[in-house]
């Protein structure tokens with residue numbers, strides 16, 4: 226998703242259809258269909274995991290079996306048959322590619338088509354002046370490449386797939402995995418613990434400012450396959466990292482499940498900036514197909530004056546259920562949530578955040594921009610909670626909804642729980658229909674109908690978009706326009 | 715350049731324009747004068763192709779093309795510019811971004827390549843300076859927090875950058891102090907060339923002493939009831955609409 230010339234060109238010549246919907250024809254290693262202890266053993270074996278990891282997975286599986294799927298979100302979808310899905314799919318490899326030259330050319334071609342620079346020389350040959358971005362490319366269930374590892378290693382930064390981290394940094398993984406999102410946190414998180422396949426592990430040592438943006442690019446390719454991403458980022462005292470993730474999937478008539486768990490941990494004075502551009506296949510105009518994006522993302526601001534900032538641009542998926550949150554444990558820690566969620570056609574999004582203020586003088590900011598078009602449903606759901614010991618807490622929440630059609634729905638569901646009277650909580654919410662005057666003004670300056678909508682929507686989202694790293698911002702802006710194509714008239 | 719014949723327009727089911735004829739040739743500047751509610755803005759919006767203005771009868775021809783067949787942005791690409799009576803605010807979109815998107819969209823419709831960023835900046839700075847616009851305003855969101863006068867000036871900058879064949883300026887003079895009026899008039903005069911035309915919509919004579927029209931039309935209740943030279947504007951000012959018409 227980085228801003229390579231290729232990516233930008235691709236986005237520019239779109240025709241209005243989902244443009245990442247192609248399928249890569251490649252030999253796959255698949256687990257047997259369905260979910261069972263055996264399948265979990267299969268996954269663990271494929272990943273050459275140590276015994277403790279397998280035990281952990283099996284325990285999570287046992288817990289999941291006893292849990293119920295949540296139904297409180299404002300989303301509707303037919304019951305998921307967990308036995309109808311595949312839980313592991315990986316491009317067949319000969320002996321495990323050691324360098325990119327050994328990666329299957331089909332895969333390299335896929336990422337080239339998506340505009341993802343997984344060859345370092347391509348990154349460097351990208352747009353003039355573009356920043357360096359290190360990429361972890363996850364294809365279905367496995368990471369196929371991580372770039373710039375040597376350069377990062379010099380800075381002491383660990384950036385590798387979670388599968389590798391389990392083998393190479395078992396102590397760190399044991400210590401932090403599920404420390405922010407417990408195994409039983411929720412149904413999808415427990416499922417993820419049992420069957421997670423790949424994702425990224427990042428460790429930034431004390432006092433290190435990560436020398437480049439880190440990113441993971443998730444691609445679902447195989448049919449009927451769930452993707453269970455697991456990402457863990459630990460920022461040690463006084464460190465800083467900016468991490469980006471992007472996602473796409475082929476167009477398929479069946480719904481596919483993406484149930485991720487992302488955990489962030491920030492120590493004293495550390496800062497993590499986490500940006501997402503989520504562009505999973507949203508389904509077709511009639512609402513057929515698309516990804517179920519059921520994701521648990523949570524950050525622990527463990528240290529004093531630590532800071533975590535979530536920025537998300539959610540344009541894809543048939544159903545999104547996602548609440549990137551911050552547990553503000555360290556005194557003076559800061560949590561931010563900047564979100565744009567676009568829904569069109571029959572898409573449904575129930576997204577927002579939770580800011581849990583535990584420490585003294587903790588602060589949080591929530592800016593949410595929901596844009597609904599077509600017959601879609603778009604809900605902001607957010608919790609601001611102030612614990613009794615948390616003196617001097619401040620929160621500012623602003624939720625704006627923009628309606629592009631008259632058949633869509635926009636909903637704002639804020640929960641506020643304050644157990645300390647010293648807290649200052651501000652909440653503002655607006656809902657408006659896209660203005661005919663604005664549309665006509667744009668059109669009277671030469672913009673086509675969809676360009677006009679894209680322009681107004683981008684303006685509406687400005688406060689959020691400006692928090693995206695430059696490389697992402699340009700593409701995200703275009704994505705907003707593309708997602709709303711066919712929404713007017 | 716612009717030929718309007720027997721134009722009837724309904725707004726919200728009510729007939730507002732009731733058989734209007736108007737012909738403007740290249741090289742000419744016309745003024746339409748009329749009281750509030752006469753239908754002047756309705757005419758301007760109809761020429762620009764706004765959706766809710768329903769043409770029930772008559773024709774509009776622009777540069778030899780039937781305008782009824784054209785989308786608003788296609789009319790702009792063909793060389794039409796509408797200066798709004800009430801310029802619209804677009805929060806979050808910078809003036810520069812707006813102008814650049816507009817210009818490149820028009821260029822694309824005309825089969826031209828995008829203008830380079832450097833060339834564009836040079837063009838906009840030049841036009842803004844010429845119209846006494848503070849360059850900082852280019853970075854601000856479109857019309858957001860602009861005074862009435864600043865909004866009108868912004869319309870003129872847009873016009874100068876887009877360089878239209880026909881500029882329809884709807885009460886561009888209202889809400890301007892005398893200095894701003896002179897600057898705006900200067901901007902309009904620069905736009906008057908042999909191959910362009912201007913249609914000024916106003917209900918004061920004031921602007922017309924700075925931008926001298928070739929023809930003045932009086933509009934009452936959705937029709938042009940009288941046409942004449944620039945002296946007609948003065949006559950209107952003296953005698954009022956009732957007596958002139």
Ligand SMILES: Nc1ncnc2c1ncn2[C@@H]1O[C@H](COP(=O)(O)OP(=O)(O)O)[C@@H](O)[C@H]1O
Pocket residue numbers: 725726730748749750751752753754755756757
């Ligand atoms: N969008 C609209 N909906 C309903 N009535 C309108 C609308 N626009 C204009 N009108 C009516 O049409 C008539 C002409 O208005 P307008 O064209 O704005 O006049 P002018 O610009 O000459 O002051 C007025 O009676 C006005 O109330």
Ligand SMILES: [Mg+2]
Pocket residue numbers: 754755756799884885
């Ligand atoms: Mg008017």
